[in-house]
Amino acid sequence: MCLAIPGQILSLPATPEQPGRVNFGGIVKETSLAFVPEAQVGDYVIVHAGFAISRLDEAEAAEALAEFAALAALHADEAELP
Amino acid sequence: MKHLAEYRNPDTAKKLTEHIAALVTRPWTLMEICGGQTHSIMKYGLDRLLPEQVELIHGPGCPVCVTPLECIDKAIAIAQRPEAILCSFGDMLRVPGSERDLLAVKAAGGDVRTVYSPLDAVKTARDHPRRQVVFFAVGFETTAPAAAMAAFQAKREGLANFSLLVSHVRVPPAMEALLGAPNNRVQGFLAAGHVCTVMGYTEYEPLARRYKIPIVVTGFEPVDILSGIHRCLKQLEEGRHEVENEYRRSVRREGNQPAQALLAQVFRVIDRPWRGLGVIPASGLGLSPEYADFDAENRFEVGGVSAPEPAECRSGLVLQGALKPDRCPAFGTRCTPEHPLGATMVSSEGACAAYYRYRHAAHA
Numbered sequence: 001m002c003l004a005i006p007g008q009i010l011s012l013p014a015t016p017e018q019p020g021r022v023n024f025g026g027i028v029k030e031t032s033l034a035f036v037p038e039a040q041v042g043d044y045v046i047v048h049a050g051f052a053i054s055r056l057d058e059a060e061a062a063e064a065l066a067e068f069a070a071l072a073a074l075h076a077d078e079a080e081l082p
Numbered sequence: 083m084k085h086l087a088e089y090r091n092p093d094t095a096k097k098l099t100e101h102i103a104a105l106v107t108r109p110w111t112l113m114e115i116c117g118g119q120t121h122s123i124m125k126y127g128l129d130r131l132l133p134e135q136v137e138l139i140h141g142p143g144c145p146v147c148v149t150p151l152e153c154i155d156k157a158i159a160i161a162q163r164p165e166a167i168l169c170s171f172g173d174m175l176r177v178p179g180s181e182r183d184l185l186a187v188k189a190a191g192g193d194v195r196t197v198y199s200p201l202d203a204v205k206t207a208r209d210h211p212r213r214q215v216v217f218f219a220v221g222f223e224t225t226a227p228a229a230a231m232a233a234f235q236a237k238r239e240g241l242a243n244f245s246l247l248v249s250h251v252r253v254p255p256a257m258e259a260l261l262g263a264p265n266n267r268v269q270g271f272l273a274a275g276h277v278c279t280v281m282g283y284t285e286y287e288p289l290a291r292r293y294k295i296p297i298v299v300t301g302f303e304p305v306d307i308l309s310g311i312h313r314c315l316k317q318l319e320e321g322r323h324e325v326e327n328e329y330r331r332s333v334r335r336e337g338n339q340p341a342q343a344l345l346a347q348v349f350r351v352i353d354r355p356w357r358g359l360g361v362i363p364a365s366g367l368g369l370s371p372e373y374a375d376f377d378a379e380n381r382f383e384v385g386g387v388s389a390p391e392p393a394e395c396r397s398g399l400v401l402q403g404a405l406k407p408d409r410c411p412a413f414g415t416r417c418t419p420e421h422p423l424g425a426t427m428v429s430s431e432g433a434c435a436a437y438y439r440y441r442h443a444a445h446a
Binding site for chain 1: 084085086088094097098101171198199200201202221224225227228229231235276279280305309312328330331332333338340341344
């Protein structure tokens with residue numbers, strides 16, 4: 001049930017009741033976008049039981065990766081201490 | 083694929099584990115709540131990358147595993163009715179009931195169908211107006227919105243031949259039950275990323291304060307999990323107990339509001355039994371009075387079905403984090419994925435199945 005792989009929206013439905021099309025690394029699934037009304041074509045979404053439950057936030061993703069990089073640099077500094 | 087490669091980067095994972103090793107000064111026990119996280123931990127061997135003082139125990143985060151036996155028996159009773167089509171997620175088909183599983187009912191001629199989405203069950207009801215179509219609605223707050231949408235659509239279309247056998251459960255009351263148990267060993271929680279994607283994390287803030295326990299909302303990739311562990315341990319070492327959000331690319335504090343609005347419309351909060359944990363107050367979702375007509379328990383009069391848990395299966399202790407799967411006497415011998423004693427070995431998300439797949443098989 002837990003599918004943690006993000007999919008990319010290929011097309012939006014004509015009405016919210018209909019499914020959109022989401023690409024999971026080459027496998028395209030019909031997916032309800034009813035809970036992510038703000039989502040646009042090209043956005044990445046997390047999907048559960050046929051429903052997108054979040055639109056991935058690119059800025060937050062970039063910030064988290066920057067934090068990991070900063071953490072690694074901090075550790076490198078600590079390692080150099082006598 | 084985007085949003086995966088960066089979070090599976092071995093160099094980043096290695097740096098995080100080095101940082102964790104430098105941080106830890108004494109023993110700590112953390113629990114991950116979600117079965118998806120348990121599988122990532124076992125698949126990537128993350129527990130083996132941690133310092134010896136850090137123990138990961140696995141929580142009740144597999145929806146199939148926590149579904150009580152009596153609920154499986156209710157589904158089986160419905161599936162045996164000639165007028166019924168029982169639609170279920172695939173994982174539920176092999177979970178043993180008291181006497182048989184849904185797959186055996188299907189083999190004996192019962193109309194049991196696997197669906198990817200609850201909306202597939204609504205379509206089945208539309209396509210078979212002379213049959214009674216039941217969706218077996220199990221799972222946490224992640225899958226409940228999908229079931230809610232199925233009920234909402236069926237009601238709007240006036241589908242009189244569609245109903246739901248509901249066994250949805252809510253995570254925060256289960257976390258509180260574990261924290262309040264006399265054998266509790268949990269000192270920090272990795273909260274389930276996708277439950278929080280739907281519900282946000284305001285419900286966890288009073289828990290963190292009351293039990294003085296750090297709770298870190300965590301994703302599913304190796305770097306996510308190591309980062310969640312790092313944040314949790316940092317709080318413990320510094321004597322803090324806050325809710326932090328490691329999975330910010332998916333989780334907002336307020337969660338997914340359209341999904342929550344539909345949940346509030348279709349369901350109401352009720353007490354529910356959990357396999358191995360007993361009845362936990364306010365831990366379940368049942369249909370609201372407005373949707374009472376869609377309750378399969380009433381429609382098929384299976385509300386009175388009850389069943390004791392099998393004596394040899396220790397799923398309950400595993401789900402409480404009190405027993406590691408490979409310490410169970412039946413593990414890998416009398417209990418295997420091919421011949422499971424209980425749900426934690428059946429479900430692809432179960433802790434016993436994760437240990438069997440990634441540890442037992444490797445040493446067999």
